[in-house]
Amino acid sequence: MTSSESPNPRTSVLIVDDDPSFARLAVAHLETEGYExxxxxxxxxxxxxLEARCFDVVVCDLWLPGSDGLVAPNGLDLLRAARLLQPELGVVLVTAEPAVDSAIAALELDASAYVSKPLAPARLRSAVERALRRCNEERRIAASAASRMELRLRQEVETRQRHLDAALDGLRVAYQPIFDRRGRLVGHEALMRPATFQRPPEVLDLATQLGRENDVASTVFRCVASDAARVTGDLYVNVLPGDLLEEGLVEDSPLADIASRVILEVTEAGSIRNVRRLRQRLALFRRLGFRVALDDLGAGFSALARLAQLEPDVVKLDRSLTARVDESPRLQRIVRTLVELCSLEGAQVVAEGIESRAVHRTVIRLGCHLLQGFALGRPVFATPRDLVIAS
Structure with a gap:
């Protein structure tokens, strides 16, 4: 037996046999060799x-009593189950009635050895050593595959990290104008524009996979604060509920220096879990001068529930309500009702997705306080020329 095939303190053998005398002899011989x-x-x-404990080798009789108490060639069934439970397991199949059919079946199931009784100590030891070699080799192969998989995963994570770093290193923010009912420019929504060709949702998904959502938020916050002097009016900054719950992420950012101009636009409000904690955080932000907007009202019942829970200063209607509101009396009734409800709660309503004059006229008639969309102005970067053209 080579050193790699020798039993070590953890080398364990399960003996499965309904013949107590054979089991005792097998235990005596194998324990002498150092097996447990x-x-x-x-x-x-x-x-x-086998479900509860790992073994290195199983020595199993071909004929075993089943759950019904009848003796049958259950050793083959046990071998199938053992391969599923512990794929690297070495198996020695023993029988007092060797036959070609059972030997072929054992080989097809990858038994390490098929030996007949009575079994001399030397033959038992040789069969178990062969099974242990098989077990060790399978484990080496599995460990090597796991190492390769771990290396590939690590390389994939590193590649994703580099992609996210590249997207954030040159990230810029574009600003879409927001107007009041009289056409006066009152603010801009800050929209992330990654430095790479990735779309903003792809960058956010990548950051979520890597646990770096805060890095994205911090980068956007710095850009908005840097651009603020060149951008007119209020600044609508998109934030996830998790961003608001993260201690220091908002209140210690450069946005705190211009808090009176910043409206924290809560996106994905349906993902809010700890409403009580979020309300406490929003109260802190309001004391610092921030205001709060709720995005996508009308996208589902949860958004209506958040209206009562978060008490926003501004509410943005979901595009599904405004895109064709000029053509649908039903949508018009819904929008008018939501505007009245928000007004009662002291919140201004922004109609997003205005892409035609007809929609523009309709949302004004329905009472929307603020207006945003491509028909009014496209997102541009914070250069004086672009901002003038956009507005």
Missing amino acids: CAVVLGAEEARCI
Whole structure:
């Protein structure tokens, strides 16, 4: 036996045989060789112990009593189950009635050895050593595959990190103008524009996979604060509920220096879990001068619930309500009702997605306080020329 095939303190053998005398002899011989042995008498008991504990080798009789108490060639069934439970397991199949059919079946199931009784100590030791070699080799292969997989995963994560770093290193913010009902420019929504060709949702997904959502938010906050002197009016800054719950992310950012101009636009409000904690954080932001907007009202019942829970200063209607509101009396009734409800709650309503004059006229008639959309102005970067053209 080579050193790699020698038993070590963890090398364990499960002996499955309904013949107590054979089991005792096998244990005596194998323990002399340094193996740790356990004995069970039937196939069902063996399945249970294989589910609960790992072994290196199983020495199993071909003919075993089943759950019905009848003796049958259950050793083959146990071998199938063992391969599913512990794929690297080495198996020695023993029988007092060797036959070609059972030997072929054992080989097809990748048994390490098929030997007949009575079994001399030397033959038992040789069969177990062969099974242990098989077990060790399978484990080496599995470990090597796991190492390769770990390396690939690590390389993939590093590649994703580089992609996210590239997207954030040159990230810029574009600003879409927001007007009041009289056409006066009152603010801009800050929209992330990554330095790479990735779309903003892809960058956010990548950051979420890497646990770096805060890095994205911090980068956007710095850009908005840097651009603020060149951008007119209020600044609508998109934030996730998780951003608001993160201690220091907002209140210690450069946005705090211009808090009176910043409206924190809460996106994905349906993902809010700890409403009580979020309300406490929003109260802190309001004391610092920030205002709060709720995005996508009308996108589902949860958004209506958030209206009552978050008490926003501004509410943005979901595009599904405004895109064709000029053509639908039903949508007009819904929008008018939401505007009245928000007004009662002290919140201004922004109609997003205005892409035609007809929609523009309709949302004004329905009472929307603020207006935003491509028909009024496209997102541009914070250069004086672009801002003038956009507005």
